[in-house]
Amino acid sequence: GAGVSQSPSNKVTEKGKDVELRCDPISGHTALYWYRQSLGQGLEFLIYFQGNSAPDKSGLPSDRFSAERTGGSVSTLTIQRTQQEDSAVYLCASSLVGGAQETQYFGPGTRLLVL
């Protein structure tokens, strides 16, 4: 079947605006992860979903960041009042049931530029 898809592939926004980034995991995968890749910070974990709940939100950098997952499938990462330091590539990954022994399959990412 299809891999992990993300939309949009690129997003340019003005400082202060809200943005929504979408992730469609592989069908049947219950675990979903969001990561961020930026020049200064490398690749960092943001949040992890098991089904529709998020047992680990420890990587969200501020309360401007939130994420939800509905129907155990699609997830949306929302950034409110965007700042220039939010510019990065946001990557989503999914795995079958979650856990260290499982392969995570990554989407192509959403490249966010905040002007």
Place this chain on the structure above:
Amino acid sequence: GEDVEQSLFLSVREGDSSVINCTYTDSSSTYLYWYKQEPGAGLQLLTYIFSNMDMKQDQRLTVLLNKKDKHLSLRIADTQTGDSAIYFCAESPANQGGKLIFGQGTELSVKP
């Protein structure tokens, strides 16, 4: 705490072996991973090693793990220009749902 360190750049000649090194801090990590990222492409899992192993070989790839020193390496034999990419080492701490802690990535440049 959780931290993964890698050198940032490596340059080799085509046909040589490449060795990319990584150190990690979380001794609870039961799996350690190598991911590859090519320009404009997503992350691709290359290989992984379970923490009770000290070596794993997969075609041109050899992973060595020194658990005592928390040191991981990836050796690519007969490196080709198509191997040019960024290579990320990652650990997955135990009981944390599988989240990955990545190193900064090593940019491998293969010169003909």
